[in-house]
Amino acid sequence: MVAIPLAEIRAYCGLFDVADVEEFVRLIRAMDDAVLARVAERRGAEANEGG
Numbered sequence: 433m434v435a436i437p438l439a440e441i442r443a444y445c446g447l448f449d450v451a452d453v454e455e456f457v458r459l460i461r462a463m464d465d466a467v468l469a470r471v472a473e474r475r476g477a478e479a480n481e482g483g
Contacts, residue, residue, distance in 0.1 A: 433471050436464050 441460050445453045 433468060435468060436460065 438457065441457050442453065444450070445456055450456045
């Protein structure tokens, strides 16, 4: 799993007429970082369990 590319976030903003692009990017990146951290945590736990 990889982070959502900035170009994709900006493209979404253009398609859906997001008013504050910089704030939207900041929020999406924060949520994406949280998801990626959780996935990494789960993968690490599974690896330690042998699964």
